Amino acid sequence: MRTVKLGVLAALCLTAPLAIGACSKDDGGSGEAPADAPASAPKVTDADKAAALAALPAPYNTGDLSNGQSKFAFCRSCHTITEGGPDMTGPNLYGVFGRKAGSKADYKYSEAVKNAGFTWDAEHLDKWLSSPREFLPGTKMTFAGIHDAKDRIDLIAYLKVETGYKPAP
Template sequence: MKIAAAITVLAIAVAGTAAAQTAGDPVKGEKVFQRCKACHSAEKDGADKLGPNLWGVVGRKSASEDGFNYSPAMKAANKTWDAATLDVYLTKPAALVPGTRMAFPGIPSAQDRADVIAYLSGLK
């Protein structure tokens, strides 16, 4: 019984530490997003570039930005860009949506991804 309780406490501590490490900071996320600006705008009425405008992307369905020419793979992806899906996509876009036109290799740092997601979450 004591071992099970100790394992439960350890699991809760590890989960809390992981959550704390991936809490996003939108101010830092805006700085990380600078590397995305070559292909994406993030303004309320911003124009599409090589990639779609990302204003309001969190909660939006994939391939739903009016007027943007998405790849067939992205059109078929049927994703909702919530925090969890964005985290997977930003880790390695081609792994989540094989055939995507997004040539970006991904953001390896979990903290950087969390920060970018926090930044994008505030663009409403």
């Protein structure tokens, strides 16, 4: 009797391994993949990110990416940073470095940002993030600012690494 039961179980495991949790230790995943990673995104490894960080101009090359990522929590209710990501309250920020302020197609900016007349780089972003409404009065970005200079450096380094910034050769 016992052998028969085991035989049946083994047969089920061979024929329908995915349907029977007990057959496989690692099925069902363990939630390792980030939930918001688009399936088609190219795989960027931590080593790629470390290399991109090291290639940034000082002081951003010493930025702390994990602190930058945690500071991005201030932004993510209004901004996406992935390539082709949607505009939300604020515009998608992929490719923002080297982009003229207020120039992303299909996003409706305030006059203040649309007419700012500069191109986003780390220096402008640092002033903007310290106090958007002091830097560009009339902006509709209702964000008080990040007052700690090191937090801004870490966040800017994180954004550079995540938004497709390429250092000049």
